[in-house]
Amino acid sequence: MGTKPPNKARSQRATGRPARKVSGKEPDEASIDQVAIGLGSEDRTALQHIRSALEAHLGSPEAAQLWLVTTAPEFGTSPLTAIAQGKAKLVLSVLESRWGPSPTYA
DSSP: OOOOOOOHHHHHHHHSSOOOOBOSSOOOHHHHHHHHHTSOHHHHHHHHHHHHHHHHHHSSHHHHHHHHHBOBTTTTBOHHHHHHTTOHHHHHHHHHHHHOSSOOOO
16 A cells, blocks of 8 residues: 555644645746846845845755745745735845844854
């Protein structure tokens, strides 16, 4: 017999939080760069700040990319989708409210 697919209730019990949906496509630099191309200069700058803060806080570019495509309740969609909709400053504000505008990491 094969293995069972992950159970949402089981994953919620394990973490104490509800499971979050992640887009079916694996995040990569190209998909994020594609979003950046369509942004105005202020939103592009905000996206750069978002990415650097995420990489520093989460520890790797891959973790930052995954965070960007994971559905977030604050936005009702993924942060990357919110950024593509012109809400890069909102996403940056949410991160700064959690971690501060220039957090230091030990």
